[in-house]
Amino acid sequence: MKIVVVGGTGLIGSKLVNKLRERGHEAVAASPNTGINSITGEGLADALKGASAVVDVTNSPSWEDAAVLKFFETSTRNLLAHEAAAGVGHHVALSVVGTDRLLESGFFRAKLAQENLIKGSSIPYTIVRATQFFEFVKPIADFSTVGNQVRLPPALFQPMAAEDVASALVGFATNSPVNGTVEIGGPERFRLDEAARRDLAARQDPREVISDPQARYYGVGLSERTLVPNDDARLGEMHFEDWLNQSTKQAPKSASQPA
Numbered sequence: 001m002k003i004v005v006v007g008g009t010g011l012i013g014s015k016l017v018n019k020l021r022e023r024g025h026e027a028v029a030a031s032p033n034t035g036i037n038s039i040t041g042e043g044l045a046d047a048l049k050g051a052s053a054v055v056d057v058t059n060s061p062s063w064e065d066a067a068v069l070k071f072f073e074t075s076t077r078n079l080l081a082h083e084a085a086a087g088v089g090h091h092v093a094l095s096v097v098g099t100d101r102l103l104e105s106g107f108f109r110a111k112l113a114q115e116n117l118i119k120g121s122s123i124p125y126t127i128v129r130a131t132q133f134f135e136f137v138k139p140i141a142d143f144s145t146v147g148n149q150v151r152l153p154p155a156l157f158q159p160m161a162a163e164d165v166a167s168a169l170v171g172f173a174t175n176s177p178v179n180g181t182v183e184i185g186g187p188e189r190f191r192l193d194e195a196a197r198r199d200l201a202a203r204q205d206p207r208e209v210i211s212d213p214q215a216r217y218y219g220v221g222l223s224e225r226t227l228v229p230n231d232d233a234r235l236g237e238m239h240f241e242d243w244l245n246q247s248t249k250q251a252p253k254s255a256s257q258p259a
């Protein structure tokens with residue numbers, strides 16, 4: 001199958017492109033870096049010729065309220081219009097578990113606008129809502145840092161490896177459209193503050209993580225279950241501890257390096 005991965009040079013996109021190619025599919029990594037731009041439309045018509053599916057794993061360069069809304073609306077409209085013109089029969093988009101519970105944030109209002117444009121279009125679709133990536137735990141901690149302290153609420157949290165997100169997307173992109181929303185998450189559920197504490201400890205980062213029920217998540221007040229997926233979510237395989245061990249282990253020194 002020819003599958004166009006828009007955002008194909010990003011964290012999820014690059015893994016998805018590799019996995020599709022390993023399985024013998026023709027995967028096109030579409031992004032401004034490869035001359036294909038979902039905002040300006042540059043390169044889209046050529047890229048989409050003969051494609052069976054388009055997977056949208058783009059992200060906005062700016063998360064400022066107006067900019068992120070403009071990005072996801074413009075990008076999604078352009079993709080859907082080009083897909084209709086090229087006869088593409090499946091639009092897959094990566095969104096976030098709990099998007100409709102996080103609307104105090106401009107980023108999530110933009111993701112909901114993206115989802116609604118897809119649902120309102122004529123293109124058969126699958127919206128895949130994922131929980132936070134393991135790779136995103138440190139950025140969450142960084143965003144919530146003041147001085148040497150990280151304040152996070154003890155909300156339930158079920159993050160997953162980017163690798164597992166990409167594997168799930170392979171399955172959705174190469175199967176029939178669901179014409180609905182599916183959820184994916186990690187294999188374990190713990191607390192947001194605990195995840196940040198474990199992540200920073202594994203990196204020997206001296207910041208102190210404080211459990212604070214009043215602390216906000218990107219400006220949003222969380223309840224116990226805001227970030228957790230539905231009971232029927234498909235779960236990834238990789239455990240946080242294994243991922244931390246892998247991603248924080250020191251690269252072995254080469255022979256030419258001083259000991």
Ligand SMILES: NC(=O)c1ccc[n+]([C@@H]2O[C@H](COP(=O)([O-])OP(=O)(O)OC[C@H]3O[C@@H](n4cnc5c(N)ncnc54)[C@H](OP(=O)(O)O)[C@@H]3O)[C@@H](O)[C@H]2O)c1
Pocket residue numbers: 006007008009010011012013030031032033034036037038039040057058059060061075094095096097111129130131132133136
């Ligand atoms: N972070 C999380 O925990 C989480 C959880 C669930 C879902 N998600 C969603 O997952 C998606 C992908 O996230 P990610 O972390 O993989 O993103 P990322 O690493 O930031 O990659 C973003 C990609 O979008 C591309 N892009 C930017 N502007 C574009 C344009 N005008 N036209 C085409 N491509 C463009 C970038 O291309 P260049 O490299 O050329 O700039 C890059 O390939 C996002 O929509 C996000 O909302 C994230």
